[in-house]
Amino acid sequence: MLNAWTGAQIRAAEAPRLDAGAGDALMRRAAHGLAGAALALLDARRRPRYGARVVALAGSGNNGGDALWAAALLARRGLRPAAILVADRAHEPGLADVHAAGGDVVRLADDDASTDAARRLLADADVVIDGILGTGASGGLREPAAGLAAHLEDLRRTGVVTVLACDIASGIDADTGEAPGEHVTADATATFGGAKVGHLAGAGEAARGTLTVVPLGIEADLPDPDLRRLQTAELRALWPTPARSAQKYSRGVLGVVAGSAQYPGAALLTTAAAAAAGVGMVRYLGPEAVGGLINARTPDAVCSAQQPGDVHVQAWLVGPGTNDDEAQLDRVRTALAAAVRTGTPAVVDAGGMSVLPEQGAAHLVLTPHAGELARLLSDRHAADGAAVERSDVEARPLHHARLAARITGCTVLLKGATTLVAGPDGTAFSQADATPWLSTAGSGDVLAGILGAVLAGVAEHPRAFDDRGLGGDVRWAAAAAVAASLHGRAGRTAARDPEGTGAGGPIHATAVIDALAAAVRDVLAG
Ligand SMILES: NC(=O)C1=CN([C@@H]2O[C@H](COP(=O)(O)OP(=O)(O)OC[C@H]3O[C@@H](n4cnc5c(N)ncnc54)[C@H](O)[C@@H]3O)[C@@H](O)[C@H]2O)[C@@H](O)CC1
Ligand SMILES: Nc1ncnc2c1ncn2[C@@H]1O[C@H](COP(=O)(O)OP(=O)(O)O)[C@@H](O)[C@H]1O
Numbered sequence: 001m002l003n004a005w006t007g008a009q010i011r012a013a014e015a016p017r018l019d020a021g022a023g024d025a026l027m028r029r030a031a032h033g034l035a036g037a038a039l040a041l042l043d044a045r046r047r048p049r050y051g052a053r054v055v056a057l058a059g060s061g062n063n064g065g066d067a068l069w070a071a072a073l074l075a076r077r078g079l080r081p082a083a084i085l086v087a088d089r090a091h092e093p094g095l096a097d098v099h100a101a102g103g104d105v106v107r108l109a110d111d112d113a114s115t116d117a118a119r120r121l122l123a124d125a126d127v128v129i130d131g132i133l134g135t136g137a138s139g140g141l142r143e144p145a146a147g148l149a150a151h152l153e154d155l156r157r158t159g160v161v162t163v164l165a166c167d168i169a170s171g172i173d174a175d176t177g178e179a180p181g182e183h184v185t186a187d188a189t190a191t192f193g194g195a196k197v198g199h200l201a202g203a204g205e206a207a208r209g210t211l212t213v214v215p216l217g218i219e220a221d222l223p224d225p226d227l228r229r230l231q232t233a234e235l236r237a238l239w240p241t242p243a244r245s246a247q248k249y250s251r252g253v254l255g256v257v258a259g260s261a262q263y264p265g266a267a268l269l270t271t272a273a274a275a276a277a278g279v280g281m282v283r284y285l286g287p288e289a290v291g292g293l294i295n296a297r298t299p300d301a302v303c304s305a306q307q308p309g310d311v312h313v314q315a316w317l318v319g320p321g322t323n324d325d326e327a328q329l330d331r332v333r334t335a336l337a338a339a340v341r342t343g344t345p346a347v348v349d350a351g352g353m354s355v356l357p358e359q360g361a362a363h364l365v366l367t368p369h370a371g372e373l374a375r376l377l378s379d380r381h382a383a384d385g386a387a388v389e390r391s392d393v394e395a396r397p398l399h400h401a402r403l404a405a406r407i408t409g410c411t412v413l414l415k416g417a418t419t420l421v422a423g424p425d426g427t428a429f430s431q432a433d434a435t436p437w438l439s440t441a442g443s444g445d446v447l448a449g450i451l452g453a454v455l456a457g458v459a460e461h462p463r464a465f466d467d468r469g470l471g472g473d474v475r476w477a478a479a480a481a482v483a484a485s486l487h488g489r490a491g492r493t494a495a496r497d498p499e500g501t502g503a504g505g506p507i508h509a510t511a512v513i514d515a516l517a518a519a520v521r522d523v524l525a526g
């Protein structure tokens with residue numbers, strides 16, 4: 001599990017040490033970690049260490065102190081240090097050490113001469129350490145740092161310099177990952193004491209590069225994390241693997257209300273995905289014509305035009321492709337009412353979100369993309385009557401996912417390059433296992449099917465969640481995170497994009513279904 005905390009949580013754990021006078025010791029530890037990360041970056045890029053130019057960008061706070069001390073330490077390893085001070089004040093001992101190491105220092109102001117001098121230093125740099133703002137910052141970068149950051153990004157994109165963020169890319173909010181304005185983009189980040197929420201959500205995910213956590217010795221005093229990311233070990237433990245004595249009913253029956261005579265595609269994809277994920281049985285409820293099409297692709301699905309009250313299931317999947325069909329929407333309403341009454345978990349996708357019960361529950365998992373979440377929040381007057389736009393959700397995804405979970409009482413899985421899951425109690429997960437090739441029509445229907453299969457298996461495997469501190473209502477958010485991760489991994493496998501960088505090539509939703517078994521096997525094999 002990769003755990004992440006807010007800046008305030010980390011600073012609170014540090015506070016007793018600072019009060020006891022250990023501030024310098026902590027900062028030196030951070031600087032050593034930063035210096036090691038800078039050397040690793042040079043090595044990875046096959047650039048020689050000796051004579052390499054390291055430039056620390058230093059703001060007024062402790063983040064700047066870390067960067068200055070790191071630059072001074074790197075002078076001892078043969079690098080040529082320099083510093084650009086972007087604020088009126090700088091950490092005095094750090095600055096003194098850069099001077100003592102023979103480093104060039106430029107103080108950036110709003111004039112052409114200092115801007116030119118700073119740009120000359122950057123153009124000569126091999127590695128730039130971004131210590132402008134850390135966890136103590138509020139609001140985005142201001143001038144003159146904002147202009148320097150934009151120029152730095154031009155140099156980074158064209159391969160002139162490598163950027164190492166100190167703690168967090170400056171301009172990214174450590175508590176949310178939001179970027180209120182200009183921000184630094186890093187190739188790597190060395191963070192201290194624990195990952196920050198801002199590394200795993202919003203703009204912060206793409207701005208951080210490779211993340212290294214440098215221990216500070218405060219780890220035992222950290223509270224429960226604010227945000228979590230499941231990794232292979234958790235996925236292996238939580239994926240519904242059949243027991244020796246399993247039979248189809250113990251593995252779980254998934255009731256699916258999806259598609260319509262006019263739009264059967266969503267029903268075909270979502271049932272095929274659930275079947276591929278290894279659910280015990282799929283029971284499809286809907287028009288006979290759609291059932292026939294489903295059986296041509298997925299003969300193992302049991303299709304009928306029955307009502308939800310007539311069948312016994314371990315989980316529901318409702319909503320994909322049902323928008324225009326009143327009879328299907330009626331089935332969705334009935335299934336959701338039964339799910340709330342009986343505690344049966346349900347995936348509520350697409351059209352299902354327009355017929356939510358008044359009182360939701362954590363075991364109902366909504367799966368909106370940013371546009372659908374904006375509509376849901378607008379319908380619920382979340383912004384005091386003002387409409388919430390898709391762009392609002394994209395700019396503040398974690399905030400809006402948590403808001404929707406609180407307002408609806410349901411678990412909310414917000415789809416995107418990073419998928420965020422929020423429970424009504426504020427629990428949150430972040431998974432970024434996808435590939436940009438997954439942004440294709442029908443991809444969401446596949447995710448809904450996989451999630452349905454995972455939810456149907458939860459009842460058989462409660463201990464798996466309890467044993468990892470993910471019991472109670474948190475299990476629904478954790479199960480949603482499992483499904484998002486496997487969906488992303490299947491997408492990477494299908495696209496042949498193992499790192500999720502956008503390498504490989506195009507895929508369509510069916511290819512993701514076909515790659516699912518291999519992705520699950522990889523996870524189970526560790
Ligand atoms: N607290 C500690 O003991 C340790 C902290 N460490 C470092 O300290 C950092 C936190 O230090 P600080 O609390 O000094 O925070 P920052 O280094 O983020 O600096 C905050 C300072 O920047 C100014 N500021 C805030 N928002 C700004 C904005 N938008 N534009 C321009 N200036 C702005 C504030 O006036 C404040 O002086 C961490 O990120 C980490 O790098 C490390 O040295 C490890 C130990
Ligand atoms: N840029 C991206 N990078 C990675 N994954 C993405 C990206 N855009 C979308 N996805 C994933 O693809 C799926 C798209 O779902 P959705 O928008 O509901 O599509 P549809 O409604 O057509 O099925 C989601 O699982 C989402 O997380």
Ligand SMILES: [K+]
Nearest residue numbers: 130133168170
């Ligand atoms: K920084």
